[in-house]
Amino acid sequence: MTGKRFFAGLLGPDIPAHLRDEFTLLTADHMRGQARLLFIGFILSLPICIYGASPGAGPVIAYGTPLLVLALSVTALVRIRQPIDEATDVSEARAVIDSVWQICLLTAAVGSIWCIASWASAPVGIRLYYPAIMSLGALITGYCLMAVRSVGMTVLLVTMGPVAMVLLGTGELMDRVLALTILIAAGFQLVMMVRHQGLLLSLVEARHRSGELARRDPLTGLANRRALLECFERFAARGTAVRLMVVDIDRFKTINDRFGHDVGDAVLQAIAHLLRTHARGEICAARLGGEEFALLAGTETLDPAIALQLLGEIAAADMPHGEAITASIGVAEARVTAGEDWTALYGQADRALYRAKNEGRNRVRDSRDPTVPRHASHAAAACVGTG
Template identity: 40%
Template sequence: MSRFSNFLRDVAIPDLPHDVRVDYVVAAASQVQKQARMLFVALLITTPFAVMITPESAGPFVKWVLPVAMALYCLTGIVQLRKDNQFATKPWRAEKFIIESWLSSLIGALICTVWTIAAFLSVEGTERLHFPVMLVMGSLATAYCVASIRAAAAMHLLIDIVPISALLIFTGSVLDIAAAVSLGLAGLFQWRMINVHHNQVVELLLLKRKSQTLALTDPLTGLLNRRALLDFAEALGGDAPSRLLLIDIDRFKTINDTHGHDMGDTVLQEVARLIDSHAGNNVSSARLGGEEFALLGTREDLPAGKAAQLLAEIREAAMPHGGQVTVSIGIAEGTLEDDRAWRTLYRVADDALYEAKRQGRDRFVHAGDLETAADPRRRSEDASPETPRNVA
């Protein structure tokens, strides 16, 4: 991206909290696109009325050239805004749209201001106040429509209101000065409301993101919860094979009984940290409940060898209670094309985890090594993964 493009982006899109920047840009672009259509239609309808009150003495440039330019500008905007930009799925388009809208509004503001000042100077008497009033009404409406793009809103208020207000003041007429003061106050009030609107939108987006995080995150460990892991499984989806590691802390009840639940929670947090260190590209970590955790990812990004590595890391880690902690791990592979496939994958991994517990704990068992067809403990294919067996 060129320096000029970076400059335009930095001006058009203000500094925002990182967590909500994309959400804000998408919301702003969607809002501007929706409201700008009505704005262009309104400006287009107003244009012929402005032509009607402009005297012939103003000259063809003011009487016809500038109105035609405004009409073409409005028609072009209406046509451009009919495109389906799919901002929600393509945020980069939203950012590009905001920059383009800012530049486009600059053109509209300049046309309006030049037209108004030229018409104002060509008319005598109180009738010339019609033009500043029409300009400011259009400016306030435009600033409201592009309030999500504060740079565009500020530019409109400055370009449209400041020059004509200064011209009114310098005419010396008391009526003109009163009008200039009123226009200036209206612009300042609009700018204040734009800033209030901006802050409210950012606060709402932050609150929304916080609510989403709380709904999808285990509050103790910060890992994904079961619901979020299901969402991640749906995102992986398709025919590509995935791998699931079910991880359960061995004899965790003993830690709680001996050292207390607060210490037990601290141990859970440390184990979660070690497990989460293996998450990354196409791999997510989750706490499924109690002392059970999971790693889920594509087979390429989550090799089966991670299980042995994780066993050693947890076994050798210095734990908060001063003792050793071990885990048992069940490994399974499968596709995740639907909910039934997820349940099957979970069940197979859970069977492997159960076998690791049965064999003595502190080990992993791969589901492919099990002769599950002969295992009497095997649950039906439709068993729910929401209630895993007690395999402490």
């Protein structure tokens, strides 16, 4: 089973669908950083290649192939000059990966031509230097590109494969020893590639889990304020008309004082459960802090009647301390656009909430209609009407 998993893993890790975009971004970022060093290294090594080419290989090999590598390296550095971060589009990240592997493949092919031509025309006493140099360069290239194992494998195949085959075919003992050494090194590099991508996937999974935790309220499991703001920003980016309901438990401090904070926490969890039943589709349910909660969605999705229904559900719910509780709700709506601040919408809902508090609690107030209270009797009817 281990062998099957290894060979299946050579083609790439099994990446869950919800992590693929994040994995692509991380892979592109790693690949870009390593590829920049690789292509700079290619450029710096060109004088050595020109000087070290076999005199019998001719000017095309001695000068033409290094200059072609120079052109490819400069092209690659230009294409990958933009940094990769969370704001980068996934299509741009894929373009970086494609640019790197395509140019690396061409560079590897040019390097193989330089190596084989120099080896074939060199005196017998120095011939082994060329495949050794080529193999070292191939291993370095494969290491720099191991973030995408298929790319690293292709580069190893294009560079070390032809060199090893030529050496094995000469019949010379030392040529065969070097060829076997090259193949062993390539196999070791493959193992490193498999493990490297496994580590990348583990890193993506850990980052995803930490991101989820950073957006969740640990007590209730609802979204927290940060996640609610991100939800607001998504609506704003689409220019959507949104509705916000801010829910505050009435006299919650009294519950904590009389029954203790453990019971108070259980009450918060019970309220969160009621809000979660309304968090369908794009409706975001969140705990803003303390005893304050919120529902946010587009006006077509979040029906204003939900506020009255929620009041009735809270009043009728069995609470951990055995006593009924009530809540007050402030409602606001506005059409928001990209870059718009959340505080204006929240301020309207918050002011409506405190009007509800000042007028006796256990009621809904709408920022657009501050003179007409909607309170407990309506809420109870709404609750009965919904069963």
